[in-house]
Amino acid sequence: MDLNLDLDRNVPVLDWEPHLSSRTAGMGSSAIRELLKLTQQPDIISFAGGLPAPDFFPLREVEEACRYIVREDGRQALQYSATEGHGPLKEYLAESMRGYGVPAKAHNVLLTNGSQQALDLIGKIFIDPGDYVLTSRPTYLGAIQAWNAYEARYHTVRLDDDGMVADEIEHAYQKALDDSGRPPKFIYVLPNFHNPAGTTLVQERREQLAEVATELSLPVVEDDPYGQLRYEGEDLPPICTYVPERTIYLGTFSKILAPGLRLGWIVCPEILMGRFVQAKQGADLHTGTFVQYVANDICQRGFLKQHVKELREVYKVRRDTMLDALTEFWPDVCSWTRPQGGLFLWAQVPQAIDTRDLLEQALEEKVAYVPGVPFYPNEDGGYDAMRLNFSYSSPETIVEGIRRLGRALKKALDQV
Numbered sequence: 001m002d003l004n005l006d007l008d009r010n011v012p013v014l015d016w017e018p019h020l021s022s023r024t025a026g027m028g029s030s031a032i033r034e035l036l037k038l039t040q041q042p043d044i045i046s047f048a049g050g051l052p053a054p055d056f057f058p059l060r061e062v063e064e065a066c067r068y069i070v071r072e073d074g075r076q077a078l079q080y081s082a083t084e085g086h087g088p089l090k091e092y093l094a095e096s097m098r099g100y101g102v103p104a105k106a107h108n109v110l111l112t113n114g115s116q117q118a119l120d121l122i123g124k125i126f127i128d129p130g131d132y133v134l135t136s137r138p139t140y141l142g143a144i145q146a147w148n149a150y151e152a153r154y155h156t157v158r159l160d161d162d163g164m165v166a167d168e169i170e171h172a173y174q175k176a177l178d179d180s181g182r183p184p185k186f187i188y189v190l191p192n193f194h195n196p197a198g199t200t201l202v203q204e205r206r207e208q209l210a211e212v213a214t215e216l217s218l219p220v221v222e223d224d225p226y227g228q229l230r231y232e233g234e235d236l237p238p239i240c241t242y243v244p245e246r247t248i249y250l251g252t253f254s255k256i257l258a259p260g261l262r263l264g265w266i267v268c269p270e271i272l273m274g275r276f277v278q279a280k281q282g283a284d285l286h287t288g289t290f291v292q293y294v295a296n297d298i299c300q301r302g303f304l305k306q307h308v309k310e311l312r313e314v315y316k317v318r319r320d321t322m323l324d325a326l327t328e329f330w331p332d333v334c335s336w337t338r339p340q341g342g343l344f345l346w347a348q349v350p351q352a353i354d355t356r357d358l359l360e361q362a363l364e365e366k367v368a369y370v371p372g373v374p375f376y377p378n379e380d381g382g383y384d385a386m387r388l389n390f391s392y393s394s395p396e397t398i399v400e401g402i403r404r405l406g407r408a409l410k411k412a413l414d415q416v
């Protein structure tokens with residue numbers, strides 16, 4: 001046998017590959033991810049991440065809550081705790097969710113390590129290798145990443161300015177059934193200010209989606225991290241309002257308080273709770289007790305309402321700044337969505353330009369975005385699209401970044 005030696009220690013090097021699960025084979029680093037690492041350099045203006053504005057993190061409130069919790073409740077807050085989550089926080093979330101149209105009770109709320117963990121737990125309890133998931137194209141990259149690990153396959157439904165085209169769901173369902181001989185496991189929906197597209201599912205389509213899901217006996221995963229960040233127009237009822245018996249609703253503190261807390265929640269039919277709890281126990285026993293106490297303290301003091309109002313004002317200005325800058329600096333042949341809230345817009349460039357190639361030119365101009373292709377679970381689109389984040393950078397930086405991107409685009413257009 002040809003032994004590969006670790007020369008420093010004179011022991012055989014282990015070939016890890018045959019020990020790894022075949023599931024993880026597709027989890028390697030992608031060229032885009034490598035390029036996006038460059039966006040962390042300080043001189044690059046990045047529209048790539050989904051980051052909230054750090055200047056508005058509630059530092060004082062978090063500091064006060066930490067001190068208070070350590071003083072008053074330190075022994076419980078630093079102890080192991082229930083997998084379902086901290087009781088008073090579950091009560092708070094259930095009540096605030098009900099005010100928002102999600103028919104939640106404390107016993108059907110489960111705290112998670114951000115919505116991202118909720119997506120992973122959903123994969124864990126629903127997806128067998130080769131199962132189909134229905135979703136929009138494009139869709140949230142992190143969901144694809146979570147469910148690829150469980151070997152999901154996807155049939156997708158088109159998205160337009162009014163959100164997911166509900167008319168196409170039945171067709172996608174049928175294709176999944178034909179291809180695998182079993183129905184798709186669920187439909188994944190981003191109703192408000194879609195990541196990456198920025199679009200909102202209009203009310204008529206929410207009703208239609210609920211009807212189709214009922215007809216097809218299809219569970220709905222409603223992922224709603226941005227619902228409270230609306231900058232214009234009226235709030236729309238969550239899909240959960242129409243079909244609570246078949247909806248798993250996901251919420252998170254990431255965009256309204258701070259993503260570093262890693263705190264999200266699932267609202268699900270009671271019958272699923274046991275499965276979620278078991279899956280979560282295997283993953284991490286429970287979400288950090290201390291962080292739940294801190295978030296609960298901040299929430300119970302009524303801080304969130306005013307804070308979210310302030311965030312809406314700040315992000316609205318940033319969105320408008322980006323929209324104006326796009327009009328001013330980008331070639332007429334490009335187009336983009338006009339989100340009513342959230343953190344992202346989706347821009348379309350002429351088909352002759354592949355936004356994965358353009359990223360290299362953009363990085364030379366010291367500006368970054370995420371190319372569209374990774375948001376297509378079957379990699380069948382998005383070549384001429386990109387996601388732009390407007391929440392992270394200041395208005396002045398947004399103008400400069402869009403100007404630089406416009407320059408990269410014009411250069412690329414001159415070359416085709």
Ligand SMILES: Cc1ncc(COP(=O)(O)O)c(C=O)c1O
Nearest residue numbers: 050114115116140195252254264
């Ligand atoms: C649609 C969507 N779902 C889930 C997440 C994960 O959020 P969290 O920070 O709560 O894990 C994000 C984060 O950007 C998102 O955009």
